[in-house]
Amino acid sequence: MTCLNYINGEWIPAQSGATLESRNPADWRELIATFPRSEAGDVDAAVASARQAYRTWRLVPAPARGEFIHKVGELLIQHKETLAQLMSREMGKPIAEARGDVQEGIDCAFYYAGEGRRLFGQTTPSEMPNKFAMSVRTPLGVCALITPWNFPVAIPCWKMMPALVCGNTVILKPAKDTSTCANFLVWLFQEAGLPPGVVNLVHGAGETVGKALLEHPGVDLVSFTGSSKTGAEIGATCGRTHKRVCLELGGKNAQVVMEDADLELALEGAIWGAFGTSGQRCTATSRLILHRDIKDKFTAMLLEHTSKLRLGHGNDPNTDVGPLVNQGQLQRVSHYLEVARSEGAKVLIGGEILKDGELHHGFFFAPTILDKVTPDMRVAREEIFGPVVALIEVSEFEEAIAILNDTSYGLSSSVYTRDVNRAFQAMRDIEAGITYINGPTIGAEVHLPFGGVKQTGNGHREAGSAALDVFTEWKTVYVDFSGKLQRAQIDNRE
């Protein structure tokens, strides 16, 4: 299969003709597709196309823009299985999760299609008689959307759909590992009948395509989901080039299990939160903070359950845990295991690359539980982005919340308790953008704000109506129908 850039309504190769490859992480011998290795010249063409299209797209009534998004939602339903199967092969996540990823895109489509009929502004009384005041939302212009490989459909949809319904045009720069999924998704936008130039796709490396987008004077906003390190660099560049920037970055999410918790429920949550998507979610559970009274029992339950997880190809319906996305991720996770051992953590299960049988040609890492982890260890502080969870013992609730908060990240969090007072205390005191009570750290829904505090972001939220604040400017409009000059702060005080 050959993927191409999509610029001004045309599918074209990189100007240089250079290509890159996308391979199956469960069996790297399988080539999924080649895709363009674009450079600054390709970005120039995409920006010119998006700027031109913006002149008319911003004038299309928002409800009509919403109808295009609705159509994309219908097409996603129609192609859900094909897209999910492709995602499973290209990125490795189990097929049920891949279907969920596409479903998240569908949910997003119908939510933001409806937003086309709202996009509420505000009216506010003026200080002066015969004067009307209101604030309305206006689009920004051209949005560069730089997306990761862990949610190849959902995250591009989170960004593209609100951007478009607000009247912006977009340039999608997807992760190299999931180029084929991005190609498929953009094709659906084309099929929905969006005018040429409203959606553009530029494949390639972050160091070239991403950088060119950040530097380009024709780009008004950059929205990025990825690591905190890259996010800091993007934020700094966008500060220099005066672009609005929305950053959704790393996490070091914890699940607390108190002595009064429903342990079976907490177990299911912990397994799903830590090992779902092989731990490759920014919302993944990477610390389990356990009350000492239940720690031994809960650890035994965890070990029993983890030992039964089936690793395999994502397309196999019996697979619980798929491969990591590429060799680099496999090395990164292996490195963290070395660090953990050298710091004195104890590997209770897993801790190794798996090569047996059908796993031989893939990037598989065994689901791993680390014990004897103290809050100062690197494995308790740094984002691993793999199937590794650290157990930390506590004696009381306040200590659990303090350790949960003792991180430079602040995305997701979870507390299992039957005590309603503790639940509300957790809701108030946890420093994170998302808190689940009696649910795992993963599984955010698209119609609620998504994002985090501290190094997890830069204060913006995606998803829900909060995303409208990312993709619009407020314009304040005063209409004076008194027929005379009314001087604010002067005439109305006399």
Ligand code: UN1
């Ligand atoms: C991410 O990992 O970047 O809440 C997003 C969840 C998903 C989204 C994760 N709905 O786990």
